[in-house]
Amino acid sequence: MSRVELDKVWKIYPRGNVVGVKDLSFTIQDKEFLAILGPSGGGKSSTLRMLAGLEEISRGEIRFDGQPVNQLGPAERNIALAFESYALYQRLSVYENIAFPLRARKMKKAAVHEKVMSIAELLDLKDLLKKYPSSLAGGQQQRVSLGRAFVRQPNLTLLDEPISHMDQRVRAEIRARIRHLHDEMKNTTVYVTHDQAEAVSLCDRMVILHKAELQQIGTVEEIWSRPANRFVAFFVGEPAMNFLPAKVEGERLTVSSAQGPRRLTLPAAVPAKYSGKELTLGLRPQQLKVHRREPSGDSLPGKLRLIEFQGETTVLTLSVGGESGGEMKAVVAATERFETGQTVWLSAEAKNIHLFDGEEAIFKK
Amino acid sequence: MAEVVLESVTKLYGRKRAVNGVSLTCREGEFLSIFGPTGAGKSTILKMIAGIEPITTGRILFNGRPVNDLPPQQRNVSMAFESYNLYPHLNVYDNIAFPLRAPRWGLKLSHAEERAKVGEIANFLGIGELLERLPQHLSGGQKQRVSLARALVRKPEVYLLDEPIAHLDARLKFSTQSLLKDFAAKYRATIIYVTHDYREALALSDRVAVLRKGQIEQEAVPEDIYYRPVSDFVGRLIGEPPMNLMDGQIVERDGRSCFQAGSSFCLPVPAGLLDSMRACARQENGGLVARLGIRCEYIKLAREKISETSFQLPVYAIVHEAESSVVTFELANVFFYARVRQELGLVDYRVSEKLWLDFDPQHMMFFPKTIELSAKV
Numbered sequence: 001m002s003r004v005e006l007d008k009v010w011k012i013y014p015r016g017n018v019v020g021v022k023d024l025s026f027t028i029q030d031k032e033f034l035a036i037l038g039p040s041g042g043g044k045s046s047t048l049r050m051l052a053g054l055e056e057i058s059r060g061e062i063r064f065d066g067q068p069v070n071q072l073g074p075a076e077r078n079i080a081l082a083f084e085s086y087a088l089y090q091r092l093s094v095y096e097n098i099a100f101p102l103r104a105r106k107m108k109k110a111a112v113h114e115k116v117m118s119i120a121e122l123l124d125l126k127d128l129l130k131k132y133p134s135s136l137a138g139g140q141q142q143r144v145s146l147g148r149a150f151v152r153q154p155n156l157t158l159l160d161e162p163i164s165h166m167d168q169r170v171r172a173e174i175r176a177r178i179r180h181l182h183d184e185m186k187n188t189t190v191y192v193t194h195d196q197a198e199a200v201s202l203c204d205r206m207v208i209l210h211k212a213e214l215q216q217i218g219t220v221e222e223i224w225s226r227p228a229n230r231f232v233a234f235f236v237g238e239p240a241m242n243f244l245p246a247k248v249e250g251e252r253l254t255v256s257s258a259q260g261p262r263r264l265t266l267p268a269a270v271p272a273k274y275s276g277k278e279l280t281l282g283l284r285p286q287q288l289k290v291h292r293r294e295p296s297g298d299s300l301p302g303k304l305r306l307i308e309f310q311g312e313t314t315v316l317t318l319s320v321g322g323e324s325g326g327e328m329k330a331v332v333a334a335t336e337r338f339e340t341g342q343t344v345w346l347s348a349e350a351k352n353i354h355l356f357d358g359e360e361a362i363f364k365k
Numbered sequence: 366m367a368e369v370v371l372e373s374v375t376k377l378y379g380r381k382r383a384v385n386g387v388s389l390t391c392r393e394g395e396f397l398s399i400f401g402p403t404g405a406g407k408s409t410i411l412k413m414i415a416g417i418e419p420i421t422t423g424r425i426l427f428n429g430r431p432v433n434d435l436p437p438q439q440r441n442v443s444m445a446f447e448s449y450n451l452y453p454h455l456n457v458y459d460n461i462a463f464p465l466r467a468p469r470w471g472l473k474l475s476h477a478e479e480r481a482k483v484g485e486i487a488n489f490l491g492i493g494e495l496l497e498r499l500p501q502h503l504s505g506g507q508k509q510r511v512s513l514a515r516a517l518v519r520k521p522e523v524y525l526l527d528e529p530i531a532h533l534d535a536r537l538k539f540s541t542q543s544l545l546k547d548f549a550a551k552y553r554a555t556i557i558y559v560t561h562d563y564r565e566a567l568a569l570s571d572r573v574a575v576l577r578k579g580q581i582e583q584e585a586v587p588e589d590i591y592y593r594p595v596s597d598f599v600g601r602l603i604g605e606p607p608m609n610l611m612d613g614q615i616v617e618r619d620g621r622s623c624f625q626a627g628s629s630f631c632l633p634v635p636a637g638l639l640d641s642m643r644a645c646a647r648q649e650n651g652g653l654v655a656r657l658g659i660r661c662e663y664i665k666l667a668r669e670k671i672s673e674t675s676f677q678l679p680v681y682a683i684v685h686e687a688e689s690s691v692v693t694f695e696l697a698n699v700f701f702y703a704r705v706r707q708e709l710g711l712v713d714y715r716v717s718e719k720l721w722l723d724f725d726p727q728h729m730m731f732f733p734k735t736i737e738l739s740a741k742v
Contacts, residue, residue, distance in 0.1 A: 124698075168563065172606035173700055176693035180682040183716040195535060201684040201691075220685055237687055239539060286688045306546050308568035309587045311604050312662050312704075315568070317543060334588075340550070 002064040002155040002188055004028040004051070009060035011046045011212075020046035022212040024060070028156075031186045033179075035203035039235070040194055043212040045160075048192045052158055053077045064155050080157045080187075082149035088133040088141060095120075095129040098147045105152070119151045122184060123177060139170040143177065150181045157187040163198065175201055196236045200224075208232050225352075229359045230280065239285045239315055241354065242328045246281035248274055253355070255281055257301055258321025264298045267350040270362060279362070282354030283346075285329040290316065290336070291345040299345040302328060304338055318344065366555040367427040367522035368393045369414060374423035376409050376579075383409045385579035386423070391523070393428075394553040396546075400566040401576035402602065407559040410576075411525050414557065416440045427522055438469055445516035447528035449508045451500040457511050458483055458496040464519045472519075486514045489544060506533045510541070517548060523555045530565070542568055563603045567591060575599050597732040600658045606691060608658050609701035610738055615646055615653040624657055627697045630676050632657075635726040645731040656732045663728035664703035666692060666714070667721050675723040680716050692720070699738050 005027045011020035021043045028034045038044050049055035050062060053074040061068050069077050080101065088097050095116060102112045120126045123143045133141055142162060149157055163174045179202055182189050193199050199206050200220050208215040208223070208231075216228040227233035233241045246255045253264045264281070291299065302318030305327075314334045320326045330346060338344065355362040369391040376384040384406040391397040399407045412418040414425055416437035424431050432440050443464065451460050461483045465472055474482065487493045490510045500508055513529045530541045546569050549556055560566050566573045567587040575583045575590065575598075583595045594600040600608030613626035615634075622639055625631040634642055646655045665671055681693045681700070690712045692703045703722065705712050714720060 167561075168605045169601060169607050172691070172693075172702060175684045176682040176691075176700060176702075179684050180693075180716065183682065197535070197686070200687060224687065238535065240536065306543055306550075308543065308546060309591075310564060311567055311591045312660070334591075 003030045003066075004156055004188065004190075005061075005063040005066075006047075006051075007061045007063065009047075009050065009062060010058045011043075011050060011055070012058040019212050021050070021209075024209075024214055026207055026214065026217050028188060028190060030188055033182050033189045033191065033202060033204045035191045035193060035199035035206040036209060037193055037196060037199040037206050037236075038209035038215075043209040044192050044194070046212075047209065048158060048160060048190070051156065051190065052079050052081060078155045080149040080152065080154040081160070082145045082158070082162050083160045088144055088148075090133050092132075093129065094125060094131050094133070094136070094144050097133065097144055098125075098151050101148060101152055115151055119147045122150075122181060123147050139166060139174065142166065142170075142174060146174075146178065146181065150185055150187060153185065153187060155188070157189045159189065159191045161193050161195075161198075162191075178202060197238065200236065208235065210235070224284075226364060227354065227361060228364065229361055230282070230356050231359065233282050233354060233356070233361070237284055237286070239329045239331065242283045242285060242326075243356075244281045244283075244320065244326045244328070246279050246355070247276060248279060248355070249276070253281060253353070255300065255320075258303070258319075259301050262298070262300050264300070264348070264353060265350050266353055266355065267363060270355065274357060274362065277357065280356040282356060283328070283348050284352065284354075285315065285331045287348055287352040288328075288330040289347045290330050290332050290338075291347065292338075292342075294345050295347055297347060299347045300328075301343055301345050304340050304342045304344055307338060307340060309334060314338075316344075318346070366393050366520070366553065368429075369523050369555065369557065370424075370426040370429075371410070371414070372424040372426070374410070374413060374425060375421050376406070376413060376418065377421045382579050384413070387576075387579070387581055389574055389581065389584070391555060391557050393555055396549045396554075396556045396558065396569055396571045398558045398560060398566040398570040398573045399576055400560055400563065400573050400602075401582075402561060405576040406579040407561075407576055408527055411444075411527050411557065411559050414440075414523070415442050415444050415525050441470075441522045442525050443516045443519055443521040443523075444525040445513045445527065445529040447509075447531055449500075449512040451508060451511055451515075453500050455499075456496065457487070457492065457498050457500070457503070460500070460511055461487060461496075461514045461518055464515060470519065482518055483514075486518045489548070490514050490517075490541065506537055509533060513541075520552065520554075523557060525557050527559045528561070529558075531560070531562070538565075545569060567603070575602065594658070594730075596735050597656055597658060598736050600732070601736060604660060606661050606702040606704075608660050609664070610656060610658050610732070611696060611699055611701060612654055612656050612734070612738060613697075615642065615655055624655060626657075629678060630696060632676070632724060633674055635729070638726070638729060638731060642731045645733045647734060654734075656734050656738075658730045658732055659724055659728055661691065661702040661704040663725040664701075665723040665725070666703050666705055667723075669721065671721050671723040675721045677719045677721055679719050680714055682716060683712065683714055690714075694722070 006024055009024045013020055036044050050057050057070050098116050099112050163171055205219050207217045210231050216232045223236055244255050246253050248270045251266050251269045253266050254261050302320045305319050306317035308315040313331050316330045318328050320328055371387055371389040374387045401407055413420050420433055462479055465474055465479055492510045509532045530538050533541055570587055572586055573590050574581050577598055583599050597610050611626050613624040616623050616625050621633045623631045623633050642655050646653045678694045681695045684691050689704050689706050694701055
């Protein structure tokens with residue numbers, strides 16, 4: 001359990017001079033659950049490998065509790081790792097797989113037993129301890145892999161995509177178990193994933209990496225309500241944020257629609273330098289209200305094109321038309337009934353309106 | 366396009382019944398999904414419709430005409446496989462154009478017409494930039510879209526799509542799903558779609574057939590599959606988290622029938638559900654045991670007592686979603702989940718904190734036991 005700092009960390013691959021990670025600084029607090037999220041090729045894996053000591057740091061420093069670890073190997077850093085591909089020892093029983101990191105540290109037999117039994121209890125593995133990995137289902141193997149990662153309290157626990165490929169019946173359970181383990185054991189945990197839903201579900205804070213650079217770090221709520229740029233706004237949330245071209249005048253914003261230009265009130269006045277400029281309006285499908293009749297306040301009309309039932313919710317796709325010819329998605333409760341071809345009006349609270357100048361968000365935290 | 370009818374279709378591999386007496390109708394212009402877990406027989410059904418697998422017994426009819434004895438090329442179907450099956454020596458353009466050039470369909474398109482058709486479907490699926498590339502230079506997701514484009518470029522009697530978007534990443538999957546729905550509506554296409562992903566089945570289909578061990582467990586519109594599953598099996602397959610299922614004793618207390626699971630949970634059963642509960646109940650360990658199902662959105666949570674029937678349990682874990690949180694509880698060794706919408710910020714419940722839970726009686730249902738709950742993942 002440690003506070004982990006990355007200080008201006010670079011990873012440059014000498015072959016082809018490729019920058020894997022560019023000037024990355026952030027801090028993982030002691031006992032925190034932090035997700036590193038981004039598309040593949042964004043720098044997640046390089047960051048993970050540098051944290052684990054599996055790859056050299058080209059420039060900058062990584063510190064555990066203030067002590068630089070650049071020169072330390074994986075074992076000396078005292079790190080636990082769980083990978084997507086389980087990586088269990090096939091010739092060892094479940095018990096021995098979990099005990100392995102403890103035995104490697106020459107822990108006494110009685111103490112090993114106590115630790116293994118307590119983690120087995122937490123992960124419901126007690127009946128499986130004598131079995132071998134090859135006879136276990138995928139979800140069971142994943143639990144063993146988690147047990148091995150959480151059986152001791154290392155400086156840092158690194159989880160690399162441990163559940164993204166599991167089926168939906170298992171996912172909810174494994175998510176709950178991982179979060180429960182973290183809350184019980186209070187390990188400093190880093191969870192690396194390309195799946196925004198995983199990151200959102202589990203972490204206290206997330207770091208978003210794209211094109212080798214830090215895009216934003218913050219709590220889920222901060223990233224959801226005030227994304228730093230268009231990339232983050234689009235990447236986090238499913239269905240993704242809607243974007244429409246827009247212009248502003250003071251606190252009023254104008255977008256085009258099939259029924260002519262429409263106005264929306266912004267959460268705050270926009271600096272004069274943006275007046276008249278081509279900007280991008282961002283609206284989250286989850287934060288739109290859909291009206292069957294034109295409401296009295298600001299609204300945006302659209303024709304309903306697609307209705308996708310999702311169970312608890314339904315996703316509507318509307319064409320807004322106008323010069324932008326734009327499309328919008330909106331999420332409504334599945335109990336609300338609509339017909340394709342119907343005209344509906346969308347409205348959003350001012351605080352849920354996002355505005356971008358090129359890539360940059362205008363309203364920041 | 367055709368109406369496709371399956372009449373008591375069975376497929377035996379040796380003595381194994383891969384498909385067991387399936388009767389199914391896909392109307393003209395309908396989007397029908399065949400949904401189920403791996404190994405349920407979904408792909409086998411599709412292959413029998415395509416004519417790639419012979420039918421052991423039963424009949425398949427296109428527009429009332431039996432096609433059992435017709436080879437694949439005479440059935441006029443268009444198929445996309447999960448495994449892509451692209452021609453490795455042909456570039457993307459030629460792969461997509463291939464069905465247009467097959468002499469059998471006698472399309473005899475001019476060069477310009479062919480370009481237009483291939484370009485249209487490729488752009489529609491977002492692979493318009495890749496036409497010159499060879500399959501070996503494509504990612505898995507790109508190959509899958511090429512395979513889908515090749516299936517959609519021509520208008521056959523029926524489109525047979527086998528997990529056609531399974532290998533796309535989450536974002537692309539959702540957008541391609543919308544495109545497919547668009548395509549189906551625009552061309553009034555007859556589509557039979559195989560998937561193990563309940564989201565695709567619900568979002569795309571006019572009707573869904575849920576397959577279990579070679580047999581149809583439920584055939585219904587997506588809303589019914591979600592809200593009125595016929596069995597614990599279907600409930601457990603749909604939703605994330607899946608439907609909560611729990612076993613409990615039926616006990617009489619103060620003259621009322623109650624459902625009791627664990628020590629702290631004893632729920633008076635609403636009068637309207639008594640019959641269905643008794644019909645589903647079974648004798649176990651000298652008592653009467655029933656299986657209760659309820660979706661996570663119908664469990665209310667609070668720090669204070671909610672109603673006379675609410676009860677208390679400690680929180681096992683809390684995970685978040687964009688606009689909601691899922692609170693997990695453990696009861697008699699089984700996990701169950703409650704979803705809390707957060708109109709006003711994140712929930713601040715803590716692990717191990719005892720919360721009051723209230724089950725919405727309108728959305729409780731009882732099932733006979735057909736799956737093991739304790740078969741933990």
